Amino acid sequence: MPTTTAPEIYDPYRVCPSRQLLDRIGDRWTVLIIGVLEDGPQRFSQISRRIDGISQKMLTQTLRSLEADGLVTRTVFPEVPPHVEYELSELGRTLLEPLAILRAWAVDHMDEVAAARTAAAA
Amino acid sequence: MPTTTAPEIYDPYRVCPSRQLLDRIGDRWTVLIIGVLEDGPQRFSQISRRIDGISQKMLTQTLRSLEADGLVTRTVFPEVPPHVEYELSELGRTLLEPLAILRAWAVDHMDEVAAARTAAAA
DNA sequence: CAGGATCCTGGCGGATACTG
DNA sequence: CAGTATCCGCCAGGATCCTG
Numbered sequence: 001m002p003t004t005t006a007p008e009i010y011d012p013y014r015v016c017p018s019r020q021l022l023d024r025i026g027d028r029w030t031v032l033i034i035g036v037l038e039d040g041p042q043r044f045s046q047i048s049r050r051i052d053g054i055s056q057k058m059l060t061q062t063l064r065s066l067e068a069d070g071l072v073t074r075t076v077f078p079e080v081p082p083h084v085e086y087e088l089s090e091l092g093r094t095l096l097e098p099l100a101i102l103r104a105w106a107v108d109h110m111d112e113v114a115a116a117r118t119a120a121a122a
Numbered sequence: 123m124p125t126t127t128a129p130e131i132y133d134p135y136r137v138c139p140s141r142q143l144l145d146r147i148g149d150r151w152t153v154l155i156i157g158v159l160e161d162g163p164q165r166f167s168q169i170s171r172r173i174d175g176i177s178q179k180m181l182t183q184t185l186r187s188l189e190a191d192g193l194v195t196r197t198v199f200p201e202v203p204p205h206v207e208y209e210l211s212e213l214g215r216t217l218l219e220p221l222a223i224l225r226a227w228a229v230d231h232m233d234e235v236a237a238a239r240t241a242a243a244a
Numbered sequence: 245c246a247g248g249a250t251c252c253t254g255g256c257g258g259a260t261a262c263t264g
Numbered sequence: 265c266a267g268t269a270t271c272c273g274c275c276a277g278g279a280t281c282c283t284g
Binding site: 165166167170178179181182198202203204205206 | 265266267268269
């Protein structure tokens with residue numbers, strides 16, 4: 001292909017890293033888990049109990065992803081019965097403020113969204 | 123039920139409005155579309171051409187949702203052939219900054235995430 | 245207690261064809 | 265041009281059972 005310089009094409013998978021971030025935080029559980037871990041290190045079962053409706057599978061899976069992304073650290077205490085703690089990494093904590101800002105937007109504007117929604121339904 | 127005061131249970135569907143927001147922006151297309159509309163009003167086919175890989179179905183569906191949420195306005199010009207323009211509403215524009223902050227986080231930190239990921243893969 | 249392994253289903257989203 | 269309608273594959277994610 002010659003340099004047709006097609007200017008502003010946004011491929012969702014090649015577009016900026018933000019797509020990957022949105023994939024991360026867009027799923028149902030990531031942000032909830034980060035929210036729980038904001039209170040400090042937590043054990044698997046603690047997190048599980050504090051997030052209503054999450055399955056072990058999803059908790060495990062999401063924690064593994066968060067760990068792989070370097071956002072959460074996993075510490076195993078060599079005890080029996082097993083004792084594992086999850087904690088926000090330094091990198092993970094840098095994400096707290098952007099999320100707080102997003103949450104603030106939601107709190108500030110979701111009533112307008114709700115109003116628009118019911119108006120649209122009419 | 124007596125007041126057992128179960129303290130910190132996060133139900134993803136009843137938890138703060140942020141869950142709804144995350145559902146919105148978590149899908150594949152919403153943020154891309156908002157990004158395109160950031161440049162001003164656009165026609166259906168313009169948006170379509172600027173977002174690689176989106177189907178008419180998803181473009182229509184996402185635009186309808188954005189419209190129902192009051193984030194985007196839809197203007198039909200009574201012409202033939204049809205001419206429809208989509209534009210960010212005032213409410214929609216208030217979302218730009220939070221998204222920009224998120225994008226900034228991604229740009230600043232996604233290389234660390236990528237590094238953590240490849241390290242985890244090893 | 246922390247999770248691995250399996251099975252199974254809903255619905256997200258793509259492809260295609262048709263219309264005002 | 266800007267959609268609607270329909271069919272369908274795929275896999276995220278829940279339920280369940282099992283183990284170190």
